[in-house]
Amino acid sequence: MSGLDQIFVWIGHRAAGWFPASVQPLVSAVLAIAGVMAVFGTCFALTTLAERKVLGRMQNRFGPNRVGPYGLLQPLADAVKMLTKEDIVPFSADKTLHFLAPLVLTVPVWLAFAVLPFGRNMSAINLDAGILFFFAVGSASELAVFMAGWSSQNKYSLVGAMRAIAQMISYEVPLVLSVVPVLMLAGSLELNDIVAAQGTYTFGGLARWNVFTPWGLAGLILFLIAATAESNRSPFDLPEGESEIIAGFLTEYSGFKYALFFLGEYLGLFAVTGLAVTLFLGGWHAPFQWLEWVPSWFWFAAKFGALIFLFIWVRATLPRLRLDQLLNFSWRFLVPLSLINLLVAAAWYWTGAWKFPVVAPIRWLLCAALIALPYHWLGRALRGAMPPPRKYIYAE
């Protein structure tokens, strides 16, 4: 492997080598933690800027461009502003919970990064049940959001918290279910194994990513929709639905606690995006065999950036759903579809044993039909009886 590919691993080993052998495991763990925090902390700052820039461009305006060249120092200015703002705790608030909520949101989210493989040999820990760990720590955010909403003793906060709980619980189910086919086919809960299972090439050098299979494509879309809802982003940003309930559970937060909530939400988004890359987009593998020479961490970053851009794009495009529509969408559409996707994955597995010429397109189309038809029917059922198209009469 090229030196550039393993450069971060090498740096880590060399740095740990300076310490006595007894503390080397600890030092390398600390280095991994520091690396993840530094990279994704910077990524948070840059994403807030990129989001505002991209949103601005999509909305015929410039976005931040006053602080530093091209507005690049805007995150710093924001941080200074957040830190110097008065930290207001409402008089009637439950002060302990109000203080704890941003921490409870932010701390477990960092843990989720521990199991993600960012490149070849670049995951902080290799857990046998990596995905279980990921979802376990990820679900702590529900608790934090409700703590924030309840402890603020504000009506908007309470409504926002109730919305958040209903939404996050509803979308946790399709989020996890959409991952299960990957586990079934890879036969492992460990993320490195799942990446390795997508590491071979076919058709003259095209990667065998999960997304290139019918169940993988459907799974990725389901996963991304559920992830959007889990991270409270538009069009599922009801918990902080600005036009309805001011800022939802964030209403009574200001200053750095507010920034911490922001950090937690973005990190949660990064974590699920990283998981989507790992599970469906081949992790750190190159899309084509002849591109293998590019460092693996570059591929991870590129796919990661593309998905983040997708999230921003969606945010600039879609209006918000209503709560009942949101819940219906999850329980009557996403959950059944992700269950059906399990069957499709099973069908894909069985048809893998078929041996006759031109099997690949037939197999692909068969499995695609197995998911496309339920998609069509469920969509029709969700939409209800379509009202006849409206006719607007004109009076002369």
Added chain:
Amino acid sequence: MSASTLPSELAEPASDHQLLEVSLGPQHPSTHGVFRMDVSLDGEMVVKLKPVFGYLHRNHEKIAEKCSYLGSIPYTDRLDYICSLTNNWAYAMTVEKLAGLVAPERAEYIRVILSELTRLINHSALAGFLLQDMGALGTPLMYAFREREKILDLFESLTGARMMCNYMRFGGCRCDLPPGWIEQTRSLVANFPSFLDEFEALLTGNEILQARTEGVGVLTPQLAVNAGVTGPMLRATGVNYDIRKVDAYGVYGRFSFRVPLGERGDVFDRYMIRILEMRESLKILEQALRDIPAGPIIDPKAKLRNLRPKPGEAYGRIEGPKGELGFYLISDGGPNPYRYRIRPPSLINLTILEDMCLGQTIADAVVILGSVDIVLGEVDR
């Protein structure tokens, strides 16, 4: 709020659960200004809604009674500050009726052109704001504002001001069109349909927009007529009432245009009627820009300063972008009106807010309010 934090006398003994009373506004992101809704929520459902207005009251009608007839014109700009020119027109028209003035033909054409441009501004901005209320983070609004800017540039080159135009006078208009203005307007009108098509391609077919608006805030024609609702709100319920057709004031009788009528009176119809009305406005604009005659722009008999109409009263009304905008003036022969009264479409359309919102969710209430199309400057005066 939770049961433990409420005083016991406020708890309803008959019910096993309490209502959440929320005061939306006067400082709230989507009450379109300083408007307040006292809402009682059962979960997310609105069971009671009381509109509270008056936070922007600035005594406009009384001030106008102390002011000369000319002096009130800049004040009328500030009523519905998105559509200052239609306010000007309604007021100028009422004074013309009171004083027996007749605006020259060219002035009438200019008024029609400006008023239809104002309608384009208002309706496109409304569609943007409505989507903003639905949570579409500013993109439709910015697209709408891009077009609005172009029209505001035209207003600026004509009147010197972008929003507070203060342009029309009783008996005509303040100044003639600058050279090239007609051509600029013509090219804007020619390009506007492509914006509308783009806007509609983005929005009208959007599943989320349809899901959020269909069957939401339904207004029956009976209730709408009984409450005195006018404008696109009324026409969305299917009632054919457009003062441009009914009164054919100004030179509207000379243009061929149609009045789109809705079917169900829900938010989607209200949105759609406005889009369709913009397309009809473009037709009027094309005809007016083609037919505009040369000539004076103000009645030579009109005495702008120190106008003293004969004692009497007059009610003038136009089809403003938001509905019937009427001014009622009584003159006692003095230099200022004895009585000055406005019929603001926003306020009257707002009175049925509760009827439309009951049983809907809080998210719907915000969208319904957005679809009513209010400007607080006009509601509170």
